[in-house]
Amino acid sequence: MESTTEQTVSWCPSGLADRPESVVLGVRSGEDGSVAYLAEPVPAKEVISLVPEGIEPRRILRFASHCESDCRQRVGTECGLVNRIVALPGPPRGSAVPRCHLRSQCMWWNQRGVDACHHCPAVSSLVSKDDDLGNLVADPSTTQEQLEAWIAAVG
């Protein structure tokens, strides 16, 4: 999915904050930390300095940056992370998806379509140590079977 042209470059919706192209995708809000998407991309460098000292920016914001071929989540030309994310329970099919400025260039959308959009708001790019499921999903070595077993075990 990597490309040298701006038209076809794929963007990661759980991206890094410190790349030259990084933008704020949305704000993590509410009790569950769901992402509220910005109507337009805002350069990350304009926002990072406004985050209070001592707070990891990814705790309160989601960033988008270019999908990188050496990302540990890459499996060939695909993103293994989004495949695990969409394996989790999510909103029913047919539910509305949030408006998102990134969609047309989003790696997750291009790979998993509307399923990715249904799950995307719940994703945090910063997983805490005590978030067992989050860590399982974030681990590139986790298999579909392991995820299903975890979900079945917690009911």
Ligand code: SF4
């Ligand atoms: S492989 Fe997935 S997690 Fe990694 S940069 Fe690309 S879209 Fe993001």
